[in-house]
Amino acid sequence: MEPLISMGVLALIGAAATIAGASEDLESDVGSQSNANSQVQLAPQMGYVHRIYNKAIAGEPVSNGLMCTVGSTGALVLIQHFGFSPLFALVIGALIAAMVHGSYSVTAIMGREASQARFKQPIYLDLIRSHTPVIMAFAFLTTFSVEVVSYLLVTSLAHPFPFVLLSFLWGVVVGSVGSATGDVHLGAERQFQQQPFGEGLNASQSGNIVRKAESGLRNGIDNLWFCSKFGGPMTGVSFGMVVFLGTWIILVFDPAKSVAYGWLSNLLGLLIVTVLCIWNWHIEKETREKYGPFKEDKGEEVSA
Amino acid sequence: MIDLVGLIAPNILWIIAIIIGGTLISISVHFISVGGAPAAMAQATGIGTGTVMLAAGAGIAGIIAAGAVMDLNQNLGVVLGAGGVGAMVMLAATMIVATWIYAYGVGVMPVSAKVKYDPITKYRQDLYVSQGTEGHGIPTVAFVSSLLGGLLGGLGAALAYYALMKVGTYAYSGVIPLDVHNLDLVAVVATFTIGFFFINSVIPSYNIVGTIEGFHDPKFKRWPKAAVASFLASIPLGIVAVIAVGALAFVGGL
Amino acid sequence: MTEQKMIPPNTLMAVGAVGGLVCIYLAYFLSQANPIFVFFGALGAVFASIWGADAVRRIASYGLGTGVPSIGLLALGMGIIAVLFGLALDIGPAGPIVAFIVSCAIGAIIGIISKKVVGMTIPIMVSATTEIAGAGALLILGLSIVIAGSLDYGIVVKEVIRTGFIMMIYIAGGMAMLHPHNSNLGPDETQDRLLALSAEKAGIAVVLSGFASVAGMGAIAITVLIGIIIWYVYFGKYYALVKRDAYKVVDTGLLPTEEEMQ
Numbered sequence: 001m002e003p004l005i006s007m008g009v010l011a012l013i014g015a016a017a018t019i020a021g022a023s024e025d026l027e028s029d030v031g032s033q034s035n036a037n038s039q040v041q042l043a044p045q046m047g048y049v050h051r052i053y054n055k056a057i058a059g060e061p062v063s064n065g066l067m068c069t070v071g072s073t074g075a076l077v078l079i080q081h082f083g084f085s086p087l088f089a090l091v092i093g094a095l096i097a098a099m100v101h102g103s104y105s106v107t108a109i110m111g112r113e114a115s116q117a118r119f120k121q122p123i124y125l126d127l128i129r130s131h132t133p134v135i136m137a138f139a140f141l142t143t144f145s146v147e148v149v150s151y152l153l154v155t156s157l158a159h160p161f162p163f164v165l166l167s168f169l170w171g172v173v174v175g176s177v178g179s180a181t182g183d184v185h186l187g188a189e190r191q192f193q194q195q196p197f198g199e200g201l202n203a204s205q206s207g208n209i210v211r212k213a214e215s216g217l218r219n220g221i222d223n224l225w226f227c228s229k230f231g232g233p234m235t236g237v238s239f240g241m242v243v244f245l246g247t248w249i250i251l252v253f254d255p256a257k258s259v260a261y262g263w264l265s266n267l268l269g270l271l272i273v274t275v276l277c278i279w280n281w282h283i284e285k286e287t288r289e290k291y292g293p294f295k296e297d298k299g300e301e302v303s304a
Numbered sequence: 305m306i307d308l309v310g311l312i313a314p315n316i317l318w319i320i321a322i323i324i325g326g327t328l329i330s331i332s333v334h335f336i337s338v339g340g341a342p343a344a345m346a347q348a349t350g351i352g353t354g355t356v357m358l359a360a361g362a363g364i365a366g367i368i369a370a371g372a373v374m375d376l377n378q379n380l381g382v383v384l385g386a387g388g389v390g391a392m393v394m395l396a397a398t399m400i401v402a403t404w405i406y407a408y409g410v411g412v413m414p415v416s417a418k419v420k421y422d423p424i425t426k427y428r429q430d431l432y433v434s435q436g437t438e439g440h441g442i443p444t445v446a447f448v449s450s451l452l453g454g455l456l457g458g459l460g461a462a463l464a465y466y467a468l469m470k471v472g473t474y475a476y477s478g479v480i481p482l483d484v485h486n487l488d489l490v491a492v493v494a495t496f497t498i499g500f501f502f503i504n505s506v507i508p509s510y511n512i513v514g515t516i517e518g519f520h521d522p523k524f525k526r527w528p529k530a531a532v533a534s535f536l537a538s539i540p541l542g543i544v545a546v547i548a549v550g551a552l553a554f555v556g557g558l
Numbered sequence: 559m560t561e562q563k564m565i566p567p568n569t570l571m572a573v574g575a576v577g578g579l580v581c582i583y584l585a586y587f588l589s590q591a592n593p594i595f596v597f598f599g600a601l602g603a604v605f606a607s608i609w610g611a612d613a614v615r616r617i618a619s620y621g622l623g624t625g626v627p628s629i630g631l632l633a634l635g636m637g638i639i640a641v642l643f644g645l646a647l648d649i650g651p652a653g654p655i656v657a658f659i660v661s662c663a664i665g666a667i668i669g670i671i672s673k674k675v676v677g678m679t680i681p682i683m684v685s686a687t688t689e690i691a692g693a694g695a696l697l698i699l700g701l702s703i704v705i706a707g708s709l710d711y712g713i714v715v716k717e718v719i720r721t722g723f724i725m726m727i728y729i730a731g732g733m734a735m736l737h738p739h740n741s742n743l744g745p746d747e748t749q750d751r752l753l754a755l756s757a758e759k760a761g762i763a764v765v766l767s768g769f770a771s772v773a774g775m776g777a778i779a780i781t782v783l784i785g786i787i788i789w790y791v792y793f794g795k796y797y798a799l800v801k802r803d804a805y806k807v808v809d810t811g812l813l814p815t816e817e818e819m820q
Binding site: 242256270 | 344346351353357358360364365367368369372381382386388390394397398402403407409411412427431433435436439441443444448487490494498
Binding site: 306354356357360487488491492495496498499500501502503506507509510511529530532533536537540541544545547548551552554555 | 629631634642646660671676712715719725
């Protein structure tokens, strides 16, 4: 394909991936999935009964892998067996995935909270009714975007993997990225806003999550409101970078031309990685200087 | 019944490559700085997700890159490099954004609790650990360690992928050899590589038990156990995989 | 909840392994007469998933040191490799049973390695890993025959793997095994609720693979219908058990009062 058109397709893929990342993180914030959920799970045990959605479907990579695979399975069947146009099929596939995901979400919150009966955690049905559609909507967005990424990769950029398999793989990666980045904003900041800003969660405060909102009791949608301002978009940037940079280095130096080009694309990847590493070091230096240490230096008696 | 000897004999070298690949994946998991659930609460150093999941995410990015490159250029070095670099790019992009969130969203600096001085930057660590935590964020040493882990994991996955592709495209007696662009072959090999990758990333996570900061963590010394375990487990898996992929040449390129 | 009556592991193993294999063979032979009978494969997958979910429950209750999902992925990873091997041998009807045995063998090897080399202290490590590997293989076989309408290696490769539907089997089947334990985690978890949930999730996997089937409209219709019935029945059963086990199920309300929490 013409390099220019490939770049255009890649830009579209990058944009879709950014949406997928953002909606993936927000989906997990509404239901407090993944690692931040460990505190929601712990809270009733510490006596803090709450009204927050406890969606423990599985790890985020697995549950996102599931919905992306289900979505693209549905889409592929509609394209192959029923002759649907791809765009329409991708939308219906994503709809099927959202419905399946909704069913998983409902059984997850019911199961977890029923297993906490001795801590007197009630199951609030209105919570399930109001949050599940939101979760499904974000699941739809994530699935559709990942399907677009995979479909374009297969049809326009000639990736050899099957469409469904590629959706599964990107689904796992988007879950992996989302649980590593955006969830920190929910887990370390939003769930513990009553703790001082600018330090990690003291282990003695584990389970003491914020349970009251500006008015009334806090729920997952309140958390979504907060996380959509920083954690969610950042996750989008992260997954967008993963998809875009990973594909871009192969497009710029096409390994099909020669072995030397293949090595150049690898070197370009290494260069990107090095730049990001230096950037990380720079942020480390900057934050150490600006935020300062938590403890005084008492000579050698303080040890790690 | 297919000819097992005729399938295995010419592919001994590739079985060894698969075993090495499995061992590399297993070692790589120890390098990746994973803080598990506590890291999501800025309560432990590392990336805030589970060992298997992060290793899988990185390795899969490597498999996607290696698969794309293998279709374009069958040079061993280029394919392995693409796998390693693909996994590294995924980890680097994830970690830099995680650092933004730790630094600007949570307001903590990256710091390790396992060492007093960062072995790379020589920064003092213990004073910067906030009270009641085991460190937070991704300091330079953990970042570099994770990148090494990504490199090894991607290399291992790409090596297994490359070996199985070679097994599939070998010219067995009496059959027309499959083409490297054959979609059946690519799909079977990719499926196998993914299953193989998951098995070999779960074994080391049993060895790590929870969290690990990287090569400076005392837990890192346990890696030989997982490497031996994955080495042993990869032997039967490699043989079984070679037979199943090789048999594809006999049922034909369909 | 020790007073709860539990189904012993051996009963479930027998139901899962024997029931699963019998159903897969029924599908294997009867589908040659009429492709509609592939739905037996789906039933076999449901049996296997219940067995696998119970095995995951037993092993994960010891604390693996890593997330529950990893063991489900491990199970299906072993299953996929063994199934492709068993079918690739091209030994006709012996293929599925060979795949099942090879999968159990790989599971046992990995269990022994985790115990002896890695040094895990879980007493049931070897037996449970063997069981989940066997259940994983049966799940893949059962759902593969639903999609491909046959267990011939060439056809399975063309219809299940080349299309990528194998990944849907991998993840939806794996979830039917690992999701019940993961989402029922807690001190008041009960076995019957967990197993009902496993059947419900297997129902979803059956619907999806029935939808993707190439065995003709009749097979698609009947498999999807069976899947929906399984899903509906077990969702109802699960919800009833949730209501039984939960502290209380309320339409809406505030947090329990101070006195209530005492």
